[in-house]
Amino acid sequence: MTCNHLFQPIQIGGTTLPNRVMMGSMHVGLEGIDEDGEALIAFYRERAGTDGPSLIVTGGIAVSPEGEGGGHFHGFYREKDCRFMQRMNDEIHRAGGRMAAQLFHAGRYAHAFAGKGTVAPSAIQSPITRFPPRALTSGEIEALIEKYAASAAKAKEVGFDAIEIMGSEGYLINQFLSPVTNQRDDEWGGDFERRTRFPLAIIKAIRREVGKDCPVIFRLSGADLVPDSTTEDETLRFARMVQEAGVDLINVGIGWHESRVPTISMMVPRAGFAPIARKIKEAVEIPVVGSNRINDPLLADRLIEQGDCDMVSMARPFLADPDLLRKARREEYDRINTCIACNQACLDHIFEGKPASCLVNPRAGREWKWPLSATDNRKTVVVIGGGAAGMEAARSQAEIGNRVILYEKSDRLGGQLNLATRIPGKEEFNETLRFYRHELDRLEVDIRFNHTPSAAEIMEDKPDLVVISTGVRPRVPSIPGVDLPHVMSYPEALREPERIGKQVAIIGAGGIGCDLAHFLTEQGDHQVVLMRRKGKMGENLGKTTRWALISHLYQQGVRFLNNLRYEKIEKDGVLITLFGEEGAEQKKIPADTVILAAGQESVLFDQERLKQAGIPVVTVGGAREAGELDAKRAIYDGARLAYSTTTV
Ligand code: NAP
Ligand code: SF4
Secondary structure, three states: OOOOOOOOOEEEOOEEEOOOEEEOOOOOOOOOOOOOOHHHHHHHHHHOOOOOOOEEEEEEEEOOHHHOOOOOOOEOOOHHHHHHHHHHHHHHHHOOOOEEEEEEOOHHHOOOOOOOOOEEOOOOOOOOOOOOOEEOOHHHHHHHHHHHHHHHHHHHHOOOOEEEEEEOOOOHHHHHHOOOOOOOOOOOOOOHHHHHHHHHHHHHHHHHHHOOOOOEEEEEEEEOOOOOOOOHHHHHHHHHHHHHHOOOEEEEEEOOOOOOOOOOOOOOOOOOOHHHHHHHHHHOOOOEEEOOOOOOHHHHHHHHHOOOOOEEEEOHHHHHOOOHHHHHHOOOHHHOOOOOOOOOOOHHHHHOOOOOOOOOOOOOOOOOOOOOOOOOOOOEEEEEOOOHHHHHHHHHHHHOOOEEEEEOOOOOOOOHHHHHOOOOOOOOHHHHHHHHHHHHHHOOOEEEOOOOOOHHHHHHOOOOEEEEOOOEEEOOOOOOOOOOOOEEEHHHHHHOHHHOOOEEEEEOOOHHHHHHHHHHHHHOOOEEEEEOOOOOOOOOOOHHHHHHHHHHHHHOOOEEEOOEEEEEEEOOEEEEEEEEOOEEEEEEEEOOEEEEOOOEEEOOOOOHHHHHOOOOEEEOHHHOOOOOOOHHHHHHHHHHHHHOOOOO
């Protein structure tokens, strides 16, 4: 299996790129988190190289202050930021990489900073922002076009190798194109031609500034996925207009931030939007980039081979594995740490105002404080428990050069991740399991299955460090009747679905309760009632994925009950007291099967003898703290020990 098509050079304007992969734009929130910008430079440096992506597109860089997409945005109008960009480009060029500056204006999606206000083609508020924008005047629109041009000139001056104009995802340029957001009746709106005037004027002004050889990329919305927005026919016409205006490469974006259709989550099949890129490719002569849920180099190669696109944009996959392309080049596909499209540590972090990282690669975004360096003092590390935290502890300790022994009480690695793979749409966790199995083998970790060692046995291994990662067990709530035969724990339900009856009551509506309900809706015609005492369904789930899962569960007829007390589990249902505005009411929720998804408790390991013997012991993952445990925290906990200088 080779990626022959991926490693073919391609001509983009006056530049030949050595391969067909670009690292797509991501706002990683590392701007301004340290004094000298090393955080962002280290992040790009680790991914750049003559054997890395042929182009790295920056996160959006604002062309005007009111267009910034959040705090700590870089802007071409700030001298300090331009000096930083020059230094960053010098460093990335030294590492053998190429950088494209993404010229950005958020329009009505911008954060309204005090005194700045948001602007848009028309004063129409987006459903996902808190403030209405102000409609730009005609004079302001003309001034803004010149700001794009000036920003492009500045980008060239500070060493960028290419320009990408952000024209999709519902940002300002996209807002001008769409009849939903552009309801002007002057020369900048009204009919389709006039709605295209702003983007086309920007392209021409940029081309005028940067000359004919500098590659100009246009990120074009292949499908807005917003009712009544730009039609497919208009999109294809616009793609041709963009080409005629002087763009060298069209990068196809999908969906707006406010779309109610998942565009990049696990629920989207791999390369699910490639047919849209293909339609655009068929409409124009310039090369076209496909994006969204392309997380596998072999798949990317196939898309190019079959003519869906000329290049691929992979963004999150480079968070998950900076060496993705290097490994593909060496045909070491099993070594790739695959992006599982969970959004939990990348997009969800950004929406929470935190720097982006990656669930499967917690070093992402932390390269500057967690440098990869081999230990000069090889230690023996014993890890107890081979779930997510334990596998990562073992892998990262072995990666820095320590000898690692990993004890696992069952006959397989993965712990709770094995359960996650059974949830519809979460099959990508199989890639994470494949990665760990392969890496632990490659790094010669001594894995001892089917055994929990005693303290005496561990001491025989002469460890310098013991990592306890014994994980969690499901909590059994103290509800009368919990030991009846039709009551199952969530691991039992996922492993033995054939035992589950038609009417199902789930106790607990956190992430696992919701996942279980999803699992059951795909299993057959179960009638599912999801319950919790207080709070919302799937309350702790990430902002970018929760809405899609919850609306899917409602569509599938899952009933949700809260504000209740569990009284008793009986053989035909669960007796509860419901607290409503009218007072308390007792109710029986009929159920053939009751499933407990009421959180977890830590599985403890007696460390006393090890401590008495003076052996350092660290507890990680669910064994340290069961509440709020998810794969992100477990893997982070396992990795922190090896890379962070502040721990053992
Ligand atoms: P969780 O989200 O903390 O939810 C636990 C549920 O159990 C709550 O609904 C809680 O509801 C209920 N509960 C707790 N103690 C109870 C008791 N004594 N009696 C009855 N009910 C009780 O935990 P989880 O669902 O086990 O998930 C574990 C972690 O994995 C969470 O951090 C979760 O976010 C994460 N996870 C994430 C995903 C994802 O897709 N991102 C998927 C699955 C899990 P009340 O206390 O209101 O009754
Ligand atoms: Fe991919 Fe999840 Fe990592 Fe984001 S956090 S890059 S979606 S694996």
